[in-house]
Amino acid sequence: MRLIVLMVVVLIIGLLTVQQMAPNTESSSTSVEPNATNGNSEIPAVPTRPSEVKQFGKDMDQYIQDEMAKRVEAMEAATKQ
Numbered sequence: 662m663r664l665i666v667l668m669v670v671v672l673i674i675g676l677l678t679v680q681q682m683a684p685n686t687e688s689s690s691t692s693v694e695p696n697a698t699n700g701n702s703e704i705p706a707v708p709t710r711p712s713e714v715k716q717f718g719k720d721m722d723q724y725i726q727d728e729m730a731k732r733v734e735a736m737e738a739a740t741k742q
Contacts, residue, residue, distance in 0.1 A: 705720035 705724055708714050708717045
């Protein structure tokens with residue numbers, strides 16, 4: 662009888678440990694919008710067809726260049742103050 666109670670206790674402790682170590686499903690469902698403070702930046706959509714990959718590469722390059730320019734302007738404005 663003691664062995665059964667001990668196994669039940671170990672099982673409960675194991676389940677509680679697994680729940681604590683598992684990623685929180687509530688926090689993963691909340692999405693964080695990047696660049697929310699910098700305005701509405703249009704991030705290129707990930708392609709779903711192989712024919713869209715080249716255009717996606719061009720769009721991402723343009724997006725990266727635009728974001729870099731925004732950050733340079735922000736840094737220059739911060740250093741002028």
